[in-house]
Amino acid sequence: MITAEQKPIQEIIGYIAPYGKILLVGCNECVTVCAAGGRKEVGLLASALHLNSLKQGKTIDIKEITLERQCDPEYVEELISYINDVDAVVSMACGCGVQTIAGRYNTPVFPAVNTKFMGASKSQGIWEERCQGCGDCMLGITGGICPVARCSKSLLNGPCGGTSAGQCEIGPDTDCAWRLIWERLVELGIQDRYEELNEAKDWRPAGGAGPRRIIREDLA
Amino acid sequence: MENFEPEIVAFCCHYCAYTAADMAGSKRISYPSNVKIIRVPCTGKVDAIHLMKALEKGADGVYVAGCLEGDCHFKNGNLRAKARVARVQKFLEDLGWETERVEMLNMSAGMGEHFAKTAREFTEKIKTLGPNPVKEVKTASKAV
Numbered sequence: 001m002i003t004a005e006q007k008p009i010q011e012i013i014g015y016i017a018p019y020g021k022i023l024l025v026g027c028n029e030c031v032t033v034c035a036a037g038g039r040k041e042v043g044l045l046a047s048a049l050h051l052n053s054l055k056q057g058k059t060i061d062i063k064e065i066t067l068e069r070q071c072d073p074e075y076v077e078e079l080i081s082y083i084n085d086v087d088a089v090v091s092m093a094c095g096c097g098v099q100t101i102a103g104r105y106n107t108p109v110f111p112a113v114n115t116k117f118m119g120a121s122k123s124q125g126i127w128e129e130r131c132q133g134c135g136d137c138m139l140g141i142t143g144g145i146c147p148v149a150r151c152s153k154s155l156l157n158g159p160c161g162g163t164s165a166g167q168c169e170i171g172p173d174t175d176c177a178w179r180l181i182w183e184r185l186v187e188l189g190i191q192d193r194y195e196e197l198n199e200a201k202d203w204r205p206a207g208g209a210g211p212r213r214i215i216r217e218d219l220a
Numbered sequence: 221m222e223n224f225e226p227e228i229v230a231f232c233c234h235y236c237a238y239t240a241a242d243m244a245g246s247k248r249i250s251y252p253s254n255v256k257i258i259r260v261p262c263t264g265k266v267d268a269i270h271l272m273k274a275l276e277k278g279a280d281g282v283y284v285a286g287c288l289e290g291d292c293h294f295k296n297g298n299l300r301a302k303a304r305v306a307r308v309q310k311f312l313e314d315l316g317w318e319t320e321r322v323e324m325l326n327m328s329a330g331m332g333e334h335f336a337k338t339a340r341e342f343t344e345k346i347k348t349l350g351p352n353p354v355k356e357v358k359t360a361s362k363a364v
């Protein structure tokens with residue numbers, strides 16, 4: 001899923017300072033799971049914004065709504081009944097959601113979260129990066145461990161000389177992805193695979209050729 | 221300000237603080253009537269939004285009273301509550317509010333005296349902090 005974290009509250013306050021009526025929009029998918037912008041976080045942020053205004057002797061009008069999926073036009077259409085009554089929208093979805101709203105309505109839209117990475121949950125409250133969407137997945141030859149996202153240098157043939165006691169040279173908290181790949185290949189009994197060099201990767205599908213798009217003729 | 225009687229909301233766990241409050245009562249140990257108790261099945265049930273809403277609605281102080289650490293009836297609800305209180309305190313700090321308006325307390329069911337003592341101390345602390353700033357706006361808007 002896409003992970004995100006709430007922005008510093010003062011940054012959000014700064015964005016909405018000129019406006020009196022705010023539509024605060026959460027998303028029921030990724031950002032709900034990573035506890036950054038679901039219904040609960042919408043409630044908390046609204047409450048924090050109310051406390052901020054009240055402390056300054058003012059009130060602020062906030063309509064809270066959480067859409068099923070903010071990156072789908074069908075769901076963003078649901079905002080039609082509220083949008084004319086507000087001065088600005090604050091979105092708690094990832095950047096995809098913010099842009100879907102911005103592309104649909106003529107009302108200023110501000111992000112309330114910083115979108116971080118495509119990751120997986122390691123345990124309660126901990127998410128780690130797992131994929132960079134390179135467009136040509138290598139997991140089939142690396143034992144299911146991604147060198148693009150998990151090697152700090154995205155090396156296709158590793159490890160580099162910086163690996164130390166199985167950890168990456170950027171810090172002891174980061175596993176060396178190539179150590180993990182090696183261990184996994186051994187575990188699967190296919191360590192011979194390690195001898196085959198991976199050729200230089202074509203980074204065009206990874207975004208090197210500009211913004212990417214998928215068109216499914218059968219669906220479009 | 222001199223006659224300021226704070227309104228305090230205390231989320232009390234059924235298995236410890238609530239029973240402690242009960243015990244304070246049966247032992248005739250008095251504690252300030254400012255403290256309004258909300259009984260919860262476990263402090264792990266108290267979410268950040270409950271604390272924020274209490275402040276938003278004008279409570280001058282809010283505390284969560286759970287079992288002693290390591291003694292939670294549901295294993296670690298009190299530790300979850302502690303983390304949520306810390307989160308709300310961080311929110312308050314970022315907003316320029318006094319973080320002391322929200323607090324986590326721990327006690328066992330037998331600590332009636334301690335319940336009364338902490339209730340008194342918290343009430344005193346909030347008296348020094350003064351009223352929740354939200355109240356003035358609410359009163360002003362009511363007057364309009």
Ligand code: SF4
Nearest residue numbers: 027029030071094097
């Ligand atoms: S807008 Fe789409 S991609 Fe973003 S968090 Fe919501 S469901 Fe996930």
Ligand code: SF4
Nearest residue numbers: 131132134137138146
């Ligand atoms: S190889 Fe590419 S597509 Fe596969 S997990 Fe890594 S970044 Fe994602």
